[in-house]
């Protein structure tokens with residue numbers, strides 16, 4: 001397998017007026033292989049979202065490098081950035097908030113496709129196909145975000161993320177706000193999408209729930225106060241944690 005994403009000594013220091021600097025992410029390095037589903041585990045506030053946001057360009061890193069398919073995207077020019085960001089998509093915890101409430105789901109799913117030059121009609125048709133792929137009836141294209149359940153909205157968010165055929169999907173606590181049964185359904189959907197994708201969809205699966213990561217990921221990283229403290233197969237981490245923090249994280253969940 002070849003590396004899809006390489007993060008080298010990534011660091012984020014937040015400087016807020018009147019407060020001491022906060023190092024949210026501290027020299028984090030890891031590689032995600034093409035087709036891999038990598039878990040990123042850590043308690044709330046450990047820096048998981050900051051890492052995701054630096055990778056997708058929402059937050060500028062203080063230092064470090066982010067290589068996507070071998071190209072440094074953190075310091076690349078505008079064109080490199082635009083190309084790179086089309087190769088990555090995020091799925092967030094509260095899908096309803098990530099959709100424009102005044103637009104139908106179909107409109108929002110087709111938005112990036114229209115931006116890429118597809119006609120309204122072509123984008124609408126593709127949006128319906130994407131809904132179907134994500135286990136929703138194509139008629140959901142006409143619904144508004146407030147007219148669907150949390151699980152259905154997350155399916156639509158995944159459909160929207162897949163529209164640009166990304167190489168990397170970053171799921172940041174994408175199932176954390178859902179009931180356990182719906183959580184399982186979304187994991188089943190993501191597993192199916194990975195199996196079906198021709199070019200091997202890679203996933204960075206961020207969660208505070210190590211048991212969930214165990215079900216879905218073959219390898220996981222454990223983050224504590226902005227630093228990577230452990231890496232390995234989730235089963236091995238759970239059965240034989242190398243440090244006290246990981247042990248406590250496991251005890252709090254299992």
Ligand SMILES: Nc1ncnc2c1ncn2[C@@H]1O[C@H](COP(=O)(O)OP(=O)(O)O)[C@@H](O)[C@H]1O
Nearest residue numbers: 014022024042043044045046047048049050051
């Ligand atoms: N925009 C911001 N400005 C200042 N501090 C932030 C900002 N975003 C996050 N933080 C802080 O950085 C730390 C890591 O946050 P975050 O990356 O959201 O962690 P997680 O996703 O693991 O819960 C926390 O202490 C949080 O309060």
Ligand SMILES: [Mg+2]
Nearest residue numbers: 048049050173
């Ligand atoms: Mg977070």
